[in-house]
Amino acid sequence: MAFNAVKEKYRSKVGEVVLGATKEQGGTRAYTITVGGEAALPFLHFEGDIPNRPVVALEIWDVEPTDWNDCFKPFYADVWNDPAAWAKKCVEEFGADLIVLRFKGADPDIKDASPEDCAKVVKDVLAAVGCPLVVIGCGKPEKDNLVLPLVAETAAGENLLLGVAEQDNYKSLTAACMVHKHNIIAQSPIDINICKQLNILITDMNLPANRIVIDPTIAALGYGVEYGYSIMERARNGALQGDNMLGMPMIGNVGFEVWRTKEANASAADFPAWGEQETRGILWEATTAMALLQAGIDVVVMRHPKAATLIKQNIEELMVKTSFDE
Amino acid sequence: MFIIGERINGMFKDIAQAIKDEDPRAVQEWARKQDISGARYLDINTGPASKDPVRTMRWLVEVTQEASDLPLALDSTNYDAIEAGLEVCKRPAMINSVPAEWPKMERVFTLAKKFNSSVIGLAMNEQGIPKDADTRVALAMELVACADSYGIPMEDLYIDPLVLPCNVGQDHGPEVMMTLRQIKLLADPSPRTVVGLSNISQGTKSRELINRVFAVMGVANGLDAAVADACDHELIESIATSRIIMNIDIYCDSYVDVYRKQK
Numbered sequence: 001m002a003f004n005a006v007k008e009k010y011r012s013k014v015g016e017v018v019l020g021a022t023k024e025q026g027g028t029r030a031y032t033i034t035v036g037g038e039a040a041l042p043f044l045h046f047e048g049d050i051p052n053r054p055v056v057a058l059e060i061w062d063v064e065p066t067d068w069n070d071c072f073k074p075f076y077a078d079v080w081n082d083p084a085a086w087a088k089k090c091v092e093e094f095g096a097d098l099i100v101l102r103f104k105g106a107d108p109d110i111k112d113a114s115p116e117d118c119a120k121v122v123k124d125v126l127a128a129v130g131c132p133l134v135v136i137g138c139g140k141p142e143k144d145n146l147v148l149p150l151v152a153e154t155a156a157g158e159n160l161l162l163g164v165a166e167q168d169n170y171k172s173l174t175a176a177c178m179v180h181k182h183n184i185i186a187q188s189p190i191d192i193n194i195c196k197q198l199n200i201l202i203t204d205m206n207l208p209a210n211r212i213v214i215d216p217t218i219a220a221l222g223y224g225v226e227y228g229y230s231i232m233e234r235a236r237n238g239a240l241q242g243d244n245m246l247g248m249p250m251i252g253n254v255g256f257e258v259w260r261t262k263e264a265n266a267s268a269a270d271f272p273a274w275g276e277q278e279t280r281g282i283l284w285e286a287t288t289a290m291a292l293l294q295a296g297i298d299v300v301v302m303r304h305p306k307a308a309t310l311i312k313q314n315i316e317e318l319m320v321k322t323s324f325d326e
Numbered sequence: 327m328f329i330i331g332e333r334i335n336g337m338f339k340d341i342a343q344a345i346k347d348e349d350p351r352a353v354q355e356w357a358r359k360q361d362i363s364g365a366r367y368l369d370i371n372t373g374p375a376s377k378d379p380v381r382t383m384r385w386l387v388e389v390t391q392e393a394s395d396l397p398l399a400l401d402s403t404n405y406d407a408i409e410a411g412l413e414v415c416k417r418p419a420m421i422n423s424v425p426a427e428w429p430k431m432e433r434v435f436t437l438a439k440k441f442n443s444s445v446i447g448l449a450m451n452e453q454g455i456p457k458d459a460d461t462r463v464a465l466a467m468e469l470v471a472c473a474d475s476y477g478i479p480m481e482d483l484y485i486d487p488l489v490l491p492c493n494v495g496q497d498h499g500p501e502v503m504m505t506l507r508q509i510k511l512l513a514d515p516s517p518r519t520v521v522g523l524s525n526i527s528q529g530t531k532s533r534e535l536i537n538r539v540f541a542v543m544g545v546a547n548g549l550d551a552a553v554a555d556a557c558d559h560e561l562i563e564s565i566a567t568s569r570i571i572m573n574i575d576i577y578c579d580s581y582v583d584v585y586r587k588q589k
Contacts, residue, residue, distance in 0.1 A: 193578050194578075243576060
């Protein structure tokens with residue numbers, strides 16, 4: 001007897017968000033990236049259309065990251081004093097689909113870079129690469145509320161993805177995205193209810209749902225990746241069942257989380273049984289990302305170029321339709 | 327569970343007058359009001375006032391659609407009137423309703439297929455409303471089989487187990503709840519369920535309270551839709567809350583608003 005795959009019927013699909021703008025669209029990007037649009041659970045091509053593959057971003061900072069593991073030096077040490085050159089290397093040598101620029105240096109306790117300095121860095125990076133750009137603040141709301149609006153203004157027309165908006169601090173960034181036509185990252189603390197509520201709050205300010213990307217907050221393998229996974233899974237199921245306030249693409253800072261763990265950083269000398277440190281770290285990062293791909297992540301933000309390569313390959317394999325996918 | 331707004335019905339004086347004068351204002355006002363309040367469909371019933379139900383149904387559909395984009399539930403026992411209404415519906419509509427009787431099922435399911443409509447099937451036949459759940463379920467099965475033979479997908483078939491006023495048919499209450507649960511087992515995917523909510527409180531002195539409590543109990547037993555007063559805000563709040571409790575919608579602080587706006 002022939003095998004008939006049991007197919008789930010979904011009421012709805014995930015919305016699409018376009019990142020970047022080409023010259024014709026009022027920006028200067030060489031290409032745009034569309035994320036989201038899934039009409040089925042991740043990679044179940046036989047149940048529904050998966051029109052856009054998940055994309056891989058590499059994360060760069062506006063300051064030299066002094067606390068990164070030494071294994072990053074061979075890749076980045078020659079460029080991490082210059083965000084523009086760093087971005088260029090990530091795209092041209094390491095094949096990043098897009099760049100996430102994190103303004104760590106704007107943190108008052110690190111370098112306290114001024115909003116004007118940050119805006120200039122954004123300009124330089126935009127000039128150096130043709131890919132869409134994601135810009136994330138330092139994580140301290142009072143400073144980010146000064147930096148991000150200026151960044152939004154400076155890069156008006158580029159259709160950036162700006163973050164992060166949180167339940168207690170979303171108005172100024174939402175307004176900046178409205179006025180200067182950018183997309184927003186809505187971040188919730190591993191909490192599906194706040195995730196949904198924040199999307200409602202942002203859309204209530206009239207920023208359209210198709211300009212929101214959800215960051216449900218993820219954790220590294222061994223540090224609660226399953227919680228992030230569950231939230232993503234629940235949001236995606238909600239989206240497919242017609243819950244529009246969860247029907248946005250999702251982003252996760254995989255590299256950032258993984259490279260804080262002991263397992264990625266501890267030397268083989270200290271833990272001989274764990275094996276060589278860099279290989280272990282790369283696999284830790286790639287494995288975390290792979291798990292989240294299965295939960296529905298759309299933008300994977302990586303740090304190690306080799307982990308990024310592994311994940312791109314994994315995505316490509318998962319996007320190939322099988323014999324069940326007619 | 328979603329609400330099919332009951333207010334555009336010739337049984338109500340203002341609508342009867344509107345029909346008589348062919349003055350669309352009252353109809354359109356109720357269309358808008360119910361839409362904003364949280365209805366997902368608008369029921370359209372010509373009522374006893376109309377001398378020409380075919381003409382009246384067409385007119386009601388046309389003027390309602392000028393005021394609201396909601397899909398309509400055409401409510402009549404006159405199938406010519408329903409057909410006339412379906413011809414002018416902009417969105418796939420719902421036919422309200424057909425009992426488990428020949429040749430009525432044949433006429434209605436043919437119309438449903440032609441116009442891509444969903445259908446409310448009543449769990450009753452020539453012998454009237456059954457007393458127990460088993461007979462209701464048996465009639466529901468007849469509706470399921472018939473709809474299936476006409477190629478109507480199960481998600482477009484809404485079975486009404488038929489609710490009687492709780493002050494006359496009190497013993498029907500538990501039978502209706504049991505029927506709601508059993509209908510879900512008749513097919514996979516299962517047919518949907520609907521009730522005429524205000525029937526439960528006919529002739530009582532606590533109509534709104536009884537309607538709200540029944541609605542919540544209905545959600546707990548898998549009820550999918552109700553022809554009801556969409557402008558009863560506490561009813562909407564109660565339904566939205568019961569959907570949260572039953573894990574149908576994902577909680578957020580604004581869940582009532584989200585439910586109200588869900589179309």
